[in-house]
Amino acid sequence: MTVKTRFAPSPTGYLHVGGARTALYSWLFAQANQGDFVLRIEDTDLERSTQPAIDAIMDGMNWLNLSWNEGPYYQTKRFDRYKALIQQLLDEGKAYKCFCTSAELDAxxxxxxxxxxxxxxxxxWRDRSDHPTDKPFVIRFKNPLEGSVTFDDKIRGKIEIGNKELDDLIIQRSDGSPTYNFCVVVDDWDMGITHVIRGEDHINNTPRQINILNALGAPIPTYAHVSMILGDDGKKLSKRHGAxxxxxxxDDGFLPEALLNYLVRLGWSHGDQEVFSIKEMTALFKxxxxxxxxxxxNTEKLIWLNQHYLKSLPVERLKDELQWHLDDQQLNTTQGANLDQVIKAQADRVKTLKELVEISRYFFEDFTDFxxxxxxxxxxxxAKTALQTVQAKLALLENWQADDIQAAINETATELEVGxxxxxxxxxxAVTGAGNSPSLDVTLNLxxxxxxxxxxxxxxxxxxKRENA
Structure with a gap:
């Protein structure tokens, strides 16, 4: 059996970190088992689904480099398939039309x-045939009345839910559009999904979906439900906790390697190891x-990881990610210092790429104010005498190299008998406009x-001017 997983976001907003972690786990499981990973856009909520949200999901997946083998599939392009299977269930007596009004349901x-x-x-309306001809209706799945649904969740173990706890789910709305739970079932079947890895908020949907799969004569995938992510205050992660x-x-300057490493450890572990390359994650993930x-x-832990990758990743890799921040902060690096060397000098002095750009401007641009x-x-x-003396010595250097620059600075201190x-x-x-920089020999050389x-x-x-003021 070829393992096949999927990430199936609804395009009603950005790709949040909980969704990204689910995508990562699904992607890793497929990679670890030489399987395939499918991207599916579940856009049946026509009122809330938007193209900007789809773009945001794609941007997030591409930035994290979570590439997919199939897709993106769109549920709105598969309505004919859903409707054909709903009609099949109606014909087989496994679904029925319900003419209840909103007032009747409320009562x-x-x-x-x-x-x-x-x-x-x-x-x-489950067993009635006295259907009115002039009233709107929904179509409901005829859920079994007896027995229970049991499945072995790969994270939570055995889960069993009695069918009496489940009602007859709407699978087609009164406007003729299919509902989420039905579309998911058909998609997982048609796309050959073997393992469904998703958030724990879907646990209650699983027995309903298994019953529909059984009614369609479709195979049942393996399920794994991931726990939610909380803020450091113990409440569900939201905007109030930051990004x-x-x-x-x-945008805040984190590297995808750092975020992926952080997310994989947010619920998964391998001994006490904290830092994982993608290759290591793939080899070890279960x-x-x-x-x-x-x-x-824990944002501080993420920052720690980001600093680790800033120090350890090759300069070329950092440049790839840094370019967005250079453009965003409108810093032109085609003139001035060598960007590769600036990155080497600054990478272990910052927490984020955004900060790296902010503190490196003087390497590429002149300034008029201190x-x-x-x-x-x-x-x-x-300080004037020290500046004049060191300037004279620097001007006479035959080779503008770090060692010679440092020697000129040392000689100035010795000559003036100052620290x-x-x-x-x-x-x-004088040379940076502010009080922080890498070592002076490196800074001046650049x-x-x-x-x-x-x-x-x-x-x-x-x-x-200060003296004469």
């Missing part, structure tokens, strides 16, 4: 609740190792001789 539920019973459809959209994490308890989202606090502290009249900070900090503010000397001039002029 039915009210009476049941007053009697202390579960509110559900009572099957009043929940996958692409928001991209459904049985997923924890049935809910997982709490950070007010840094200038007040370090560009004082007492390194009295030379280094004014120089750092900025270049001409720009370094120009910026020291700018700082000396700033000090002169």
């Amino acid at each position: 039915m539920r009210e009476a049941q609740m007053q009697a202390g019973e579960a509110a559900r459809y009572n099957g009043m 929940v959209s996958v692409m928001q994490y991209r 459904l049985e190792d997923i924890n049935k308890a809910a997982s709490a989202f 950070d007010a606090n840094a200038a007040k502290k370090h560009l004082r009249p007492v 390194m900070g009295k030379v280094g900090m004014p120089l750092r503010v 900025i270049g001789r001409e720009k370094t000397l120009e910026r020291i001039d700018l700082a000396i002029n700033f000090i002169n």
